[in-house]
Amino acid sequence: MTTPPPAVEMRGITKRFGSLVANDRVDFTLDRGQIHALLGENGAGKTTLMRILYGLYHADAGDISVGGQSAVIRSPRDAIALRIGMVTQHFALVPPLTVTENVVLGHNQGVRLKLEDAHRRVSEAAERYGVDVQPRALVKDLSVGERQRVEILKALYRDARVLILDEPTAVLVPQEVEQLFDALRRLRDDGLSVVFISHKLREVMSITDRVTVLRGGQLAGSVQTSETTPAEMARMMVGRTTFGMPSLDEASSTQPAARAVLRLDGVTAVDNKGLPALKGITLDVYGGEIMGLAGVSGNGQSELAQVLEGTRLCTTGTITVAGQDVSGADPDRIMKAGVGRIPEDRHASVVPEMTVAQNMALEHLGEYTSNGSLNRRQMRAHAEKLIAEYQIKARPDDRIRTLSGGNMQKVILARVMERNPKVIIVSQPTRGLDIGATEYVRSRLLEQRQRGAAILLISEDLDEILELSDRVAVIYEGEIQGILPRTEADPERLGLLMAGAKDSPQWA
Amino acid sequence: MGLKFERNPAPVWFRPLIPLLAIVLTFAITTTLVLLVNANPLQAYYYFLVEPLSSRVSVIEVLVKSTPLLLTGAAVTFAFVGGFWNIGAEGQLLAGATAATAIGLQMDGVSPLIALPLMIIGGFAAGMAWVLIPALMRVKLAIDEVVTTLLLNSVALLGVSALLNGPWRDPVSQWPQSPEIAASAMFPKLIPRSRLHLGFILAIIIIVIMWFVLSRTAFGLRMRAVGMSPHAARFAGIKVEQTLLISALVSGGIAGLAGVSEVAGIHFHLIDAISGGNGYTGIIVATLGGLNPWGAGLAALFIGVIDTGSQSVSRALGVPVYLGDVILATLLLVTLAMLLLQRYRIRWVRQP
Ligand SMILES: Nc1ncnc2c1ncn2[C@@H]1O[C@H](COP(=O)(O)OP(=O)(O)OP(=O)(O)O)[C@@H](O)[C@H]1O
């Protein structure tokens, strides 16, 4: 008996962007019924390799065969015809349309769309693959996790046999990750092959069958998951064993300042639909402490972050920063008051078409102006300094759009931290970052805490919150459900609070 | 074998070639039309492109034709870069021309040193005023400026018509044209006995200033950020509404100057054909110039060549003057298509 040909085989794939070699003679073999992890540091070339497979980029050299047949993939249309589907980090959904409409968009036969039929077929598909979505819901009302399911469903609806997921778990809360994994296991048992890109080694260990590691655009190795360890994977990724990062215990503990630097008093705000999202948030964050904000996503975290970033108005309540009232202030005043902001949505905080140097200076252009004209040499030098200091893989004149996800995050981080802000509002700081970068970002946050900054850390990653926070506040339906000192914050108690249980007296 | 489009920006060296390629393609396409009127295409294009540059007189004429285009092209470029889709340069030009006429009629006995600045300021202000309402509607009420600025073009033209058939009708000839403006309000000639006037210098100065503002100042960078991604600009602390408003008003003002320049430099009175579509052609200039001030300058000069050429070609070969317009319109379409394609790479691939 002969073994069936692999689902996908990529040989000697090379892709250059100008002088940069994003993929350098990479081989990649995906077997049938396999969940295959693609690992690598930020900028290692994972997304590029998969974009080539999906026809979004064209390799400069190399061959691809799909199901044993050599294939030329010129566009996603070709990829779809070869039954390959891809879910990118930036979803390609049309928000005002329903789930069904999005799923069948560009795939319905004939001119007229029979909506009832479509609804039925979509919900059948959803059920068959165990992907839980409401066919009639409008995409704009869906959470990120639900949107991702729509994307997956879209691929499955087109009979994908190979599913590429680019950092699918980066945007999910732990419960959603479990649901996703259940669905992926079912798909695997059904004979589908999945490429799973992630930076979280724990997830890779638990869900994948095989691991391929890229390093600096080259293949660093490919092994069975059962025959490797997280430490070995990490070594393959960075070419050395990772260093432990200073955890909160090791970082010498600081005495929080006596005065709260960031004070929120009865802050309320509405969401995009005009419904109350924050219902009277009162919270003090002291200098030299990290206050973690935990909660199931969609309970007002994003709105709170936006209010503090100056991109959403609070309806009532006051916000003060070091004694200065900034309620209802715009981003400029908020920054001037000493607030550094690292938002959840990176793409809304940098101008993709502008260069790294321009984006790094954009918030403080006044400082780069002499005699009315911009000092471009100074902007460049500033960018070079930050690039070196924060180990960003980019050049000052690269457009932000061309940076890998992790490097884009580092640009934003560098822009904030270099100003030594009094208050830092940071959302999902390590989403999509590789291990090295994650460690790096966390130690930078601890460094800022040490320096005396008041940090509000909003994260859906409970481990991250527990690892970094001095105190943990739990938000539930727009209210602070309870605040626990770190010593008392264990996952169970937090879990209860996150589920809406009021903190009971015996714990107070 | 097939053509393949890959979402991948064209290499840098390719970008300056885009307008050139667009021009070559346009001429290739319009050859059919030339053949239809039984003219020799090579000869026609000689008259279009070379003849206007072959004598001193015609070169000056090219510069004269380019003057209003330099200004409207600059106006549209500035607005588009800032993310304000101003389609109303035509109306703003008419507003500027009207203001210039109103001022110029009062300037008898006033020194040119006072009269000329007054004309320029008045025309700029009128252009700004004409775009103010669409700009405020965009900023405050999120009403699409493409529609509002476009509609105001007709309003401006009707307003000018009303003036010319009413209060300003020429008392002597009864033609719908205003009386002549005062001699002190006329732009001085740059070259004696030619039509080339101060407006050309004004346009060049505006383009130089615009280049400096857009590429060398903090305001310019902020404006570009607003134009490219308003959300990120807001996040970075840029006052998006205020910036948009400034882009719109300055754009309107510059378009108004085009009107001043035509009244004070060429016609010396207001007529309803004062613009001759220069406001709309400004959109072609800006697009062809790749939303870059220098590019707009070159495009305006090029269109000035074609404009001048369309007259000599019709004189020499009996081809209708309108062929020039057709060429320009084709050029716009081709340029737009090329700009879109610029974001892709085209390559031949062999079928497996
Ligand atoms: N369109 C592009 N133009 C120029 N350079 C690009 C482009 N796309 C990617 N690159 C570069 O190619 C390299 C690999 O990028 P890629 O996005 O594949 O990394 P990645 O492994 O997915 O990283 P991450 O984990 O941060 O998402 C990076 O240095 C990136 O800057």
Ligand SMILES: [Mg+2]
């Ligand atoms: Mg990536």
